[in-house]
Amino acid sequence: MSSSIIVPSTAAVPRITAPPNVAETAQARQVRVDRLIFLYLGTAVALFLLMGLAGLTMRAHQAGLLPLDATQFYVILTLHGTGMLAAALLGTMAALWYVVQPTLRLESGPLWLAYFLAIVAVVCVVGSTLIGGFGAGWTMLYPLPFYGWWPAWSTALFLLGNLALSLSFGLFCLVLLLQVIRTYGSLSQALALPVALGRAGGHHGQQGQHAAADPAQRMAIPPPPVLIATVTSLQGLVIVAGGAVIGFGLLGHLVDPAVKLDPLWAKNITYFFGHNIANITLYLALGMLYAILPRYAGRAWQTTRPVALAWLVVLVCVLLAYFHHLYMDFAQPRVLDVAGEGFTYSAVTAALSVTIFGALLLIWRSDFRWTLGSLLLYVGFSGWMVGGIGAAIDAFIPANFRLHNTLWVPGHFHTYFLLGVLPFVFGFLTHLLEGISDHETSRRVRMMIVVPLLVGGYGLVGTWLLGGLMGLPRRYAEQPPGGAALGTVAVAFVALVIVSLLLLLREWWRLAIISRLPAYGRELYDLGFRKVS
Amino acid sequence: MGDNATSQVLIGAVFLLLAFSVAVVLVVVARQARGPALPYAEVTRPGYALRRLWFGVVLATAALAVVVSLFLLPYPGSAQLAHAQEVRVVAHQFFWQLTTTTFRVGQSINFAVTSADVNHGFGLYDPHGVLMAQVQAMPGYVNHLVVTFRAPGTYIVRCMEYCGQLHHVMEIALVVKA
Numbered sequence: 048m049s050s051s052i053i054v055p056s057t058a059a060v061p062r063i064t065a066p067p068n069v070a071e072t073a074q075a076r077q078v079r080v081d082r083l084i085f086l087y088l089g090t091a092v093a094l095f096l097l098m099g100l101a102g103l104t105m106r107a108h109q110a111g112l113l114p115l116d117a118t119q120f121y122v123i124l125t126l127h128g129t130g131m132l133a134a135a136l137l138g139t140m141a142a143l144w145y146v147v148q149p150t151l152r153l154e155s156g157p158l159w160l161a162y163f164l165a166i167v168a169v170v171c172v173v174g175s176t177l178i179g180g181f182g183a184g185w186t187m188l189y190p191l192p193f194y195g196w197w198p199a200w201s202t203a204l205f206l207l208g209n210l211a212l213s214l215s216f217g218l219f220c221l222v223l224l225l226q227v228i229r230t231y232g233s234l235s236q237a238l239a240l241p242v243a244l245g246r247a248g249g250h251h252g253q254q255g256q257h258a259a260a261d262p263a264q265r266m267a268i269p270p271p272p273v274l275i276a277t278v279t280s281l282q283g284l285v286i287v288a289g290g291a292v293i294g295f296g297l298l299g300h301l302v303d304p305a306v307k308l309d310p311l312w313a314k315n316i317t318y319f320f321g322h323n324i325a326n327i328t329l330y331l332a333l334g335m336l337y338a339i340l341p342r343y344a345g346r347a348w349q350t351t352r353p354v355a356l357a358w359l360v361v362l363v364c365v366l367l368a369y370f371h372h373l374y375m376d377f378a379q380p381r382v383l384d385v386a387g388e389g390f391t392y393s394a395v396t397a398a399l400s401v402t403i404f405g406a407l408l409l410i411w412r413s414d415f416r417w418t419l420g421s422l423l424l425y426v427g428f429s430g431w432m433v434g435g436i437g438a439a440i441d442a443f444i445p446a447n448f449r450l451h452n453t454l455w456v457p458g459h460f461h462t463y464f465l466l467g468v469l470p471f472v473f474g475f476l477t478h479l480l481e482g483i484s485d486h487e488t489s490r491r492v493r494m495m496i497v498v499p500l501l502v503g504g505y506g507l508v509g510t511w512l513l514g515g516l517m518g519l520p521r522r523y524a525e526q527p528p529g530g531a532a533l534g535t536v537a538v539a540f541v542a543l544v545i546v547s548l549l550l551l552l553r554e555w556w557r558l559a560i561i562s563r564l565p566a567y568g569r570e571l572y573d574l575g576f577r578k579v580s
Numbered sequence: 581m582g583d584n585a586t587s588q589v590l591i592g593a594v595f596l597l598l599a600f601s602v603a604v605v606l607v608v609v610a611r612q613a614r615g616p617a618l619p620y621a622e623v624t625r626p627g628y629a630l631r632r633l634w635f636g637v638v639l640a641t642a643a644l645a646v647v648v649s650l651f652l653l654p655y656p657g658s659a660q661l662a663h664a665q666e667v668r669v670v671a672h673q674f675f676w677q678l679t680t681t682t683f684r685v686g687q688s689i690n691f692a693v694t695s696a697d698v699n700h701g702f703g704l705y706d707p708h709g710v711l712m713a714q715v716q717a718m719p720g721y722v723n724h725l726v727v728t729f730r731a732p733g734t735y736i737v738r739c740m741e742y743c744g745q746l747h748h749v750m751e752i753a754l755v756v757k758a
Contacts, residue, residue, distance in 0.1 A: 117745045184742050190719065191698045194673060195744055310699065310718050344613075346620045353631070375701070375740075376716045377655055377723035388649060392642035400635040407609050408627045413620075415613035429606055436598045440591055443645055445652035449587050449711055452701050452740040512595065516588045518711030520703060520740050523748040527738070528709065 083155050084141045087162060088476045091138030094169070095469060096548065098130035103541050109526050110534030118196055120524035121182035125205075128185030129172045132325060133212055135464065137165055138472030139331035140219050143279070145475075146272045146338035147223070151230055157222040164215035171208030175201040184522065186321050189313035192297060199301060206298055213290040216324070220283030227277050231267055237277040238362075239269055243355035268350050275334035278362045279327055285366060286327065290320040311378055315369075322369035329431060329463060330361065332471035333402060336424060339478055340406060343421040344413040348405065357401035364394040371442040375451045384444060391442040395435065403432060419488035419554065420481050422497055423474030430466025430504070434459050437512065452522075454533075455515025462508045465544070470500070473551065480555055484562035488554055496550045503543025510537040584712040654713070656690070656726040664690035664726050671700035671717035674746035676737055683756045685732050691725045693717045700750070701740025707733030714740050732758040 101123050107113040108120055115123075144158060175181040179201025183192045187209075192202045231237040241247035247268060269277065293316040299306040341348045370387025373379045406428060415421070437459025441450050450456070481487055488496075510533045519530050526534060656664075669691050670677040683689060693702045693715050700717040704727060715725040729735070739750040 117748070121742075121745060121747075182745070188699055188741075191743065194698050310720050314699070314718075345617060375714055376718060376721075377725070378718065378721040381653075381655065384653075384655075385646070385650070388646050392646060396635070396638050396642050399638050400631060404631050404634060407605070408623060408631075410609055410613045411623055411627070412615075412618040413613050413623075414615060414617035415610075417610075417613075425606070425610065429602065432602045432606075433599050436595060436602070440595060444649045445654070446587070446591055448654040448714065450591070451714060452703070453711065513592075516592045518588070518703075518705060518709065520701075520738055520748075522742040524745075525748045 083158055083162070084145050084479075087137050087141035087144075087158075088472065088479075090162075090166075091134045091141070091472055092476070094130055094134035094137070095472075098127050098134060099544075099548075101127040101130070103538070103545075106534055106537050106541060108524070109530060110538050111531045112535070112538060115524070117524040118180065118182060121184070121522075122176050122180055124522065125182050125184050126172065126176040129176075129205075129209070129212075130169070131464065132185065132328075133165060133169055133172075135325075135328040135468045135472070136212070136216055136331075137162075138475075139328045139335070139468065140216070142335035142472060142475045143272070143276055143331045144219070144223075145479075146335050147227075147276045150270065150273055151223070151226045151276070153222060153226055157218055161215040161218045164211050164218065168208045168210075168212035168215060171204050171211060175204035175208060179204060181205045186317055187297065188317055189293075189297060189308050189310060190300070193300065193304070202301055203298070206294055206301070209290065210294050213287045213294070213324075216283055217287035220280035220287070223276050224280040224284065227269070227273060227280070231269055231273075234277070236267070237269055237273070238359065239274050239350050239355040240359075242268055242350055242352055243359055245352060271337035271348055271350050271354055272334045274350055274355065274358055275330065275337060278358045279330050279334065281362060282323065282327060282330075282366055286320060286323040289316055290324065293317050293320055311376065314373060314376060315379075318372040319366075319369045322372055323366055325460070326365055328468050329471075330365070332427070332468055332475075333431075335475055336406070336428070336471065337402075339475065340409060340421075340424065343416045343418070344409045345416075346409055346413060348409055353401050354405070357397040360393055360397040364390040364397070368394055368442070371447070374444050374447045388442060388444060391439070395439050398435065403428075417493075418478075418481055419493045419496065420474050420478030422493055423470045423477055426497060426500060427467050427470035427474055429501075430462055430464075430468075430470060433505075434462035434464075434467055437462055449518070450515055452520060453515040454511040454513075454517075454519045454521050456521050458508050458511030458513075458515050461511060462505075465508065466501075466504045477551075477555070477558075480558040480562065484558040486558060486561050488558075492550065492554060496547050496554065498547075499543040499550075500547035503540045503545075503547060506540035507537050507544065510534070510540065584706045584710040585708070588710065654715075654725075656724055660688070660726045661690055661724060664688040666690045666692055669693040669702060669717070671695040671697075671702065671739070671743075671750075673697050673744050674739075674750040676702075676750065676752040678752065678754075681752065681754050683729050683754060685729055685756060685758050687756075688726060688728045691715070691727065692722050693725060694722045695719045698743050699741045700743050703738045703740035704754075705736045705738060707731065707735060709736075716741060729756040732756050 104113060104115070105120060105123055105127065108115045140161070144153065147153070180197045181195070181201040181204070182197060183195055183202070183205075187205070227237045228234055235241070293313060296308050296313065296316075300308060337348050368387060368391040370379075370383045371391050374384050374387070437455065440446050441455060441459060514530060514533050517529055519527055519533070523530065665687060667689055668679045671693070672695070691702065695717040697719060699719070701714060702717050702725065703714040704712055706712045713725060713727050715723045717723070733756055735754040735756060737752045737754060739747055743750070
């Protein structure tokens with residue numbers, strides 16, 4: 048198998064001299080990073096599966112198959128949303144960190160701290176929901192957290208959990224941003240502004256130059272994963288700041304009810320934070336995709352002028368697209384509604400023209416190496432595109448008038464997550480395991496995993512999208528006419544997804560055993576493993 | 581299903597067309613990816629030219645969508661508000677309070693919607709169960725939604741914004757007479 052792999056030239060990846068204060072050997076540092084990445088990915092997988100069970104519980108209840116009190120349903124809904132976000136963040140943070148680490152020489156200490164904060168967040172959220180009964184939904188739209196059946200301490204604990212998750216992600220972004228600026232000399236270089244302005248690079252120009260040891264001479268063009276790391280870490284810091292603003296506002300009201308927030312202002316900040324932190328998981332995953340897909344295509348994906356320009360558009364437009372969540376708040380200034388449409392469609396244009404078209408071009412007539420890992424990444428790519436169709440339609444104001452807060456909304460974002468982020472993260476993990484074990488999954492097992500995932504996944508999201516067209520409201524513990532039947536069909540599709548995931552877990556276990564992963568830690572210090580690059 | 585369902589049918593058709601197109605593209609690209617590889621420069625030469633065209637098409641479609649939306653906005657203008665009969669709507673956990681629930685066909689109604697506690701959503705369903713209009717009910721704000729009833733029957737208002745444990749039972753019937 049190994050002899051047939053086409054590996055892009057390593058000269059395309061800048062090799063930057065490690066900072067002089069690194070004491071341990073480069074390989075030992077890589078050891079710690081790899082184990083930490085597996086810890087992140089393993090936790091993400093566990094959370095995805097547990098929160099998936101929570102989701103199945105809700106869908107089964109809506110189908111009339113599983114009795115639940117309404118309060119129990121809404122508590123599970125709250126836990127499911129937040130838990131899935133944590134899973135998506137952990138998985139995609141690890142994926143991006145892994146692919147930029149060889150270029151940026153990141154210290155793993157902050158990543159450990161970020162992991163610890165994420166675990167604290169998960170514990171807080173689980174405690175506030177399953178023990179405290181907090182059920183305001185993961186968006187905690189003011190003033191609902193203060194009008195529920197749950198005690199005040201569970202509101203405080205949930206808020207603290209969200210703050211911890213924000214801190215975790217914020218720390219990740221800060222470390223990434225500081226290191227990328229340190230490596231490339233300036234934010235302008237890290238954002239590939241010279242390339243965007245046409246002053247450097249080009250389609251076949253000065254790509255992937257090595258950064259000079261002398262900071263004054265650094266003229267490196269960041270490869271796409273590093274460019275995306277710059278964009279997402281900048282966005283991440285702004286998002287976390289927004290989350291802190293609304294978080295402390297809510298805490299303030301909790302401590303002193305005389306501290307009141309303007310509901311429209313609160314809704315704006317809440318959706319600024321919520322829309323962006325959910326969306327950014329996709330963009331973190333895309334950073335990984337820009338690094339990993341070329342390995343299977345045997346071609347380099349370079350920071351050309353369109354790539355640099357597109358990611359600048361994404362930097363601004365994705366952040367401000369959040370206005371599309373407030374179209375039905377007629378009190379919102381009209382100009383912000385139309386701006387929300389404009390920013391959304393600008394981001395869509397950038398994504399369609401550059402990343403999506405670029406990926407398809409990369410794969411076209413490439414003798415692409417189809418493995419389970421690369422196939423899952425391709426599934427994720429499909430989920431991102433189809434989820435984007437649902438989102439773009441919902442972002443059209445006249446359509447939103449009929450679709451807002453119907454099942455169309457969970458339909459499109461579950462397409463993004465179940466068929467986008469999850470396959471991206473699972474595909475990345477599979478890529479690592481296939482590489483370390485030097486084994487590939489057989490075509491038969493690949494089909495047994497991917498086909499049920501596609502049929503079950505698209506079938507499941509299809510029930511939501513159809514429900515949305517039928518006008519069925521979202522977040523209903525008990526369904527209006529037609530909802531229960533859709534719920535029953537949805538449960539059948541979930542069964543297919545479960546079959547796929549069980550087979551995937553089995554395949555991971557097989558690959559892990561082959562690579563002697565349980566002894567990984569000991570082996571690595573013997574420098575006996577084969578690094579997956 | 582009546583005129584109210586036309587929007588949803590159109591949305592569904594557009595979605596299916598685009599999703600099917602994505603599926604076709606992904607399958608074709610995946611199949612083309614098998615077999616001997618072409619040098620990348622031979623792919624990018626026509627590919628980048630095609631991308632310029634594609635970018636133009638996408639940008640034009642997006643711009644057109646924004647322009648078209650400006651003619652189909654659900655937000656009532658001052659003229660519409662002036663000619664509509666105002667009905668005050670106050671949303672509570674977990675019931676609706678309206679100044680009247682009986683209307684006549686052809687009446688233009690300005691639902692002035694607010695909330696006494698948390699965010700709710702005023703979702704109006706026609707006698708066929710089709711969602712025909714909605715607006716958020718926000719504490720401290722009054723949102724105006726203008727609706728003209730074109731057919732008699734019983735219309736249902738459901739809550740469209742999660743508001744607590746009885747969110748799903750918060751509904752009220754409006755009667756429209758000929």
